[in-house]
Amino acid sequence: MSEVEAKGPVWRRLKAGLGKTRRRFAEGVGNLLLGQREIDESALQDLETALLMTDVGMAATERITQALAAQVQRRELGDAQALRQALADLLKKQLKPLQAPFRVGEAHPCVVLMVGVNGAGKTTTMGKLAKRLQDQGLRVLLAAGDTFRAAAVEQLQHWGARNGVPVIAQRQGSDSASVVYDAVAAAKARGHDVVLADTAGRLQAKVNLMQELKKIRRVVQRLDEAAPQEVLLVLDAGIGQNALSQVAEFDAAVGLTGFVITKLDGSARAGVIFAIAQQLQQAGTPKPIYFIGVGEGQDDLKPFDANAFVDALLAPE
Numbered sequence: 261m262s263e264v265e266a267k268g269p270v271w272r273r274l275k276a277g278l279g280k281t282r283r284r285f286a287e288g289v290g291n292l293l294l295g296q297r298e299i300d301e302s303a304l305q306d307l308e309t310a311l312l313m314t315d316v317g318m319a320a321t322e323r324i325t326q327a328l329a330a331q332v333q334r335r336e337l338g339d340a341q342a343l344r345q346a347l348a349d350l351l352k353k354q355l356k357p358l359q360a361p362f363r364v365g366e367a368h369p370c371v372v373l374m375v376g377v378n379g380a381g382k383t384t385t386m387g388k389l390a391k392r393l394q395d396q397g398l399r400v401l402l403a404a405g406d407t408f409r410a411a412a413v414e415q416l417q418h419w420g421a422r423n424g425v426p427v428i429a430q431r432q433g434s435d436s437a438s439v440v441y442d443a444v445a446a447a448k449a450r451g452h453d454v455v456l457a458d459t460a461g462r463l464q465a466k467v468n469l470m471q472e473l474k475k476i477r478r479v480v481q482r483l484d485e486a487a488p489q490e491v492l493l494v495l496d497a498g499i500g501q502n503a504l505s506q507v508a509e510f511d512a513a514v515g516l517t518g519f520v521i522t523k524l525d526g527s528a529r530a531g532v533i534f535a536i537a538q539q540l541q542q543a544g545t546p547k548p549i550y551f552i553g554v555g556e557g558q559d560d561l562k563p564f565d566a567n568a569f570v571d572a573l574l575a576p577e
Contacts, residue, residue: 274562275572277554281314281530282573288313293344293574299337304329307347314528315500317535319542324350348570354537355566360548362490362518362563364398369447369455371480371487373440375473375510376494378461381522381553383412385494386456387419388561389520389551393454394423401450403443403457404429405436405476416458422558436460436472437479444483457488470513477514492550494520495536498527504539511545520561522553530573 275282286293288310292303304325311321327350328337337343364370372389374382383406390400402420404427406412413429420427428443440457447455459473480487493510495503510516524530533549540546549564 270562271568271572273560274554274568275575277525277552277560278530278569278572280526280528281524282575284528285310285314285531285573293340293347299332299340299343301329304332311531311534314531315535316531317501317504317538320354320534320538323538324354344574348574351534351570351573352566354534355569357541357546358519358533358537358549359564359566360518360550362548362550364393364454365489367484367486367489369401369444369452370489371440371444371455371457371484372490372492373457373459373473373476373480373488373514374492374494375459375514375516376461377496377506378409380461380494380496382406382461382494383415383419383458385520385522385551385553385561386416386458387422388553388558390419390425390456391423391558392561393456394425398453399451400425400454400456401443401447401452402427403440403455405439405443406458406460407432407434407436407439408460412458412460437476440476441479441483444480444487448483470509473514490517491515492518492520494522496527497521497524497530497532500529500532501535503532504535507536507539511547516547518547519549520551520553521549521564524552525554525560533569 289307292306308321308325328346331337331346337346374386376382386402390402393400402416402425404413404416407430410432417427428439428446430439436459443455443457477488491514493516495506521533551561552564554560554562
């Protein structure tokens with residue numbers, strides 16, 4: 261049995277989903293990790309370039325390459341296998357603070373507000389997350405709070421019908437805060453465990469739209485002072501370093517509690533996860549990446565596992 265087969269179908273799906281990023285990284289380091297190059301300053305410079313090409317970011321890249329350079333100077337990295345292991349250890353250490361299970365707390369309902377810019381995949385992520393929570397025996401209700409985009413309500417209603425999950429919706433152009441308020445009130449009355457609330461795609465630089473998100477929070481707190489219990493920023497992996505400004509702006513506006521990184525299968529920029537980790541650690545506010553999206557299927561929303569992510573990223577073809 262091969263190493264890939266031994267790791268099981270979930271790991272194989274993750275490896276396939278990170279294929280574009282893994283290939284771009286491999287192109288950057290050439291034969292370095294295959295033991296066909298001397299581990300010297302030039303090799304480490306190529307590794308630095310490869311990390312930057314996959315959007316690991318300058319700060320995180322410098323931190324990683326400086327640590328490796330120190331190990332080279334101490335003659336601790338005598339061969340490619342040692343280099344690969346040292347790199348893997350550093351990358352895993354970078355991501356470990358962002359790993360945490362997504363758990364629904366004692367609040368009934370637990371209100372989860374999904375935020376992010378247009379095209380990030382919020383509505384699709386909501387549908388997949390609803391299915392995951394439903395499979396755990398939880399009663400889920402969806403709030404179609406994206407009243408701006410014409411197809412958003414229909415898309416969410418499709419996901420609801422597909423999984424037998426009720427959807428609270430109003431006509432296009434309605435007040436988003438009113439929709440989410442109605443959903444939370446309905447969930448309280450009907451005994452639902454979780455409310456997943458969609459919001460319109462937000463351009464983080466648009467102050468008025470950020471104010472609308474703040475309004476949703478205020479309105480929902482009339483029913484539950486602790487709500488929303490989770491505010492999840494949905495990020496498209498393909499935007500690369502632009503994700504960093506989204507993290508900062510949305511966190512400042514509504515107080516993020518975690519992240520979902522989508523479309524990893526369609527991007528060669530999955531390294532941005534390391535840049536996000538570096539930014540959060542520098543700010544002293546580590547927040548978990550609860551899930552990553554590695555495909556279009558209903559079951560392609562996977563809990564984030566730092567070790568599995570790095571192993572898949574560095575895996576040979």
